[in-house]
Each structure stands twice: as structure tokens, then as C-alpha cells.
Amino acid sequence: MAKGTVRYWAAAKAAAGVAEEPFEATTLADLVAKITLKYENPDLERVLNRSSFLVDGDPAGTRDPRTVALKDGAVVEVLPPFAGG
Numbered sequence: 408m409a410k411g412t413v414r415y416w417a418a419a420k421a422a423a424g425v426a427e428e429p430f431e432a433t434t435l436a437d438l439v440a441k442i443t444l445k446y447e448n449p450d451l452e453r454v455l456n457r458s459s460f461l462v463d464g465d466p467a468g469t470r471d472p473r474t475v476a477l478k479d480g481a482v483v484e485v486l487p488p489f490a491g492g
Contacts, residue, residue, distance in 0.1 A: 408433055411481035413442070419458060419485040422451035430483070435460060436472035438483060459486045 432438035
């Protein structure tokens with residue numbers, strides 16, 4: 408189980424109510440599931456479903472989030488669509 412930091416931007420930050428927080432997760436999919444359960448906020452869930460993710464500065468892109476492994480000290484950034492994108 409990796410420990411790291413998740414940072415929320417724009418609509419994700421507004422829906423989560425925090426700019427960043429620590430996490431414990433093994434994959435990006437695991438992290439998103441934990442965030443969804445923690446907040447139980449339909450707005451945040453919608454934002455997460457449309458967001459792009461950076462893991463240590465690298466785009467997760469279209470890879471299956473279950474295959475994006477997280478390591479200790481990882482920084483995951485949640486980037487919602489900007490300007491209607």
C-alpha cells in the first residue's frame with residue numbers, strides 16, 4: 408500500500424472541499440474508489456469520472472486506472488476539464 412498526496416484542482420477542489428490530502432492506495436483505480444467512498448458526494452464522483460490524472464507529473468492518459476501503480480511518496484493530481492474541455 409503506497410502512501411502519497413492527492414491534489415485537487417478547480418471543480419475537484421470545490422467538490423472535495425480540500426486542496427490536497429494524504430492517501431493510501433495501490434493503484435489509481437483504488438485511490439479513486441477510496442475518494443468516492445470517503446466523500447459520498449455525487450458532484451465529486453461526476454468530476455472524478457471526467458478528470459485527467461497526473462501521477463508524479465506523468466499523465467495517466469487512457470491507461471486502465473487499475474494498471475497505474477502508485478508508489479510511496481507519489482503525488483496524484485486530479486485535473487477536471489477546463490473551459491468546457
